[in-house]
């Protein structure tokens with residue numbers, strides 16, 4: 001769940017207004033595309049959700065946490081309700097597929113027994129059954145991003161946020177990956193995906209939030225890029 | 229699992245950056261030995277001064293004109309009233325001769341009258357730093373012929389002690405800072421090598437304490453290795469050096485503190501410094517990564 005009200009974000013260092021007067025609500029269980037041209041503030045909006053940046057003014061609430069006032073030591077608890085997927089996968093190069101996913105459970109103190117049960121199940125779910133022992137360098141881009149999704153999913157988050165997850169993939173792999181995210185959404189997890197790939201968005205009929213120059217310019221439940 | 233994970237991570241990092249780990253331990257050992265050696269030197273000088281204070285009696289001789297023992301005893305309150313005098317014990321010329329005879333060959337004294345000895349007071353001082361001042365005041369008392377005091381070395385040892393104390397304090401502060409800096413930078417290498425892992429840990433909601441721990445463990449292991457090795461090295465070094473000192477100036481008043489008397493303290497201090505430098509070095513190394 002995300003609730004933003006009159007959010008403004010100014011980067012002091014570059015004197016940029018990245019977001020201005022943005023209000024939006026994302027309910028639990030929704031699948032949302034966040035679209036807009038490069039530099040429009042999409043990543044900034046995602047970082048407000050993950051707590052990497054704080055709003056200059058306005059309110060941001062994510063999964064019952066008030067992100068504008070959250071104490072730093074509360075952030076870990078908040079982040080355990082989120083799964084984050086990155087454009088560049090961010091896998092640990094010297095760990096195999098299994099360990100990359102198990103790592104996310106280990107570092108939040110999950111018991112070994114639970115890890116042994118959960119990791120193979122999630123790898124199967126994202127279509128990587130049998131690839132446990134592969135190293136990231138031995139996988140295609142699409143497979144690496146599946147590992148990224150498995151890692152985001154393994155701690156059973158309430159919401160997955162993905163910033164241009166298909167940015168480095170060809171159209172067919174991109175579509176497959178989006179279908180995987182749709183499947184995850186159908187299993188009950190809220191999904192927010194940033195992209196600027198028009199065809200991809202138009203292939204699904206999902207809610208599309210458009211931002212341009214830091215302002216929200218569209219919010220359509222009909223689906224389609226820019227409400228087309 | 230968690231504890232195993234932490235300890236494994238701490239050690240993994242040490243072997244990955246083998247050379248820097250080695251350099252860090254070496255520098256900590258060097259710093260600790262310098263710190264320990266100046267401290268032990270200072271301790272020894274202190275003990276020496278204490279010895280001097282205990283055994284170095286100032287002998288106040290009573291003038292021959294005060295031949296009568298009762299008259300000589302009357303000087304007692306005057307001597308005791310001098311500032312810095314902690315005690316004054318009267319020794320008559322007969323007692324002085326007896327003690328002389330017991331110390332040396334009694335046959336030397338045959339036919340010698342106790343008149344050759346003076347009545348005297350054995351005086352102890354509260355603080356030998358003011359010995360020269362006190363000597364002057366004692367000599368000013370009418371009826372006192374002369375005052376025997378080992379002024380020179382008392383004075384110079386006090387000066388040396390003061391210098392050594394100041395120098396060692398300055399050195400200790402500097403070297404602790406150097407050790408901390410080196411330690412922190414070595415562990416920073418480890419955090420840099422693992423910055424992606426750290427970023428992912430942050431994103432999946434690992435606590436700062438958890439992320440920090442392997443680096444603190446690394447610091448602790450390096451620090452304790454440094455402390456332990458420095459202790460062994462100090463032990464050997466101390467015995468060699470003090471062996472030389474005692475060997476060359478035997479028969480003098482120099483009395484060295486045996487290492488076993490201070491071993492526990494040296495070990496505890498070295499370990500404590502190692503542990504503190506390691507822990508704070510680890511915490512400091514990672515702090516920039518924990519801000520996000």
Ligand SMILES: Nc1ncnc2c1ncn2[C@@H]1O[C@H](COP(=O)(O)OP(=O)(O)O)[C@@H](O)[C@H]1O
Nearest residue numbers: 011013014016018037038039040041042043044
């Ligand atoms: N850390 C930062 N410091 C300063 N300016 C930034 C920072 N991050 C982004 N910006 C600026 O904010 C604006 C929005 O950036 P961003 O949110 O990354 O857009 P998008 O993801 O839509 O491309 C851009 O003008 C960018 O230069």
Ligand SMILES: [Mg+2]
Nearest residue numbers: 042043044163
């Ligand atoms: Mg972006």
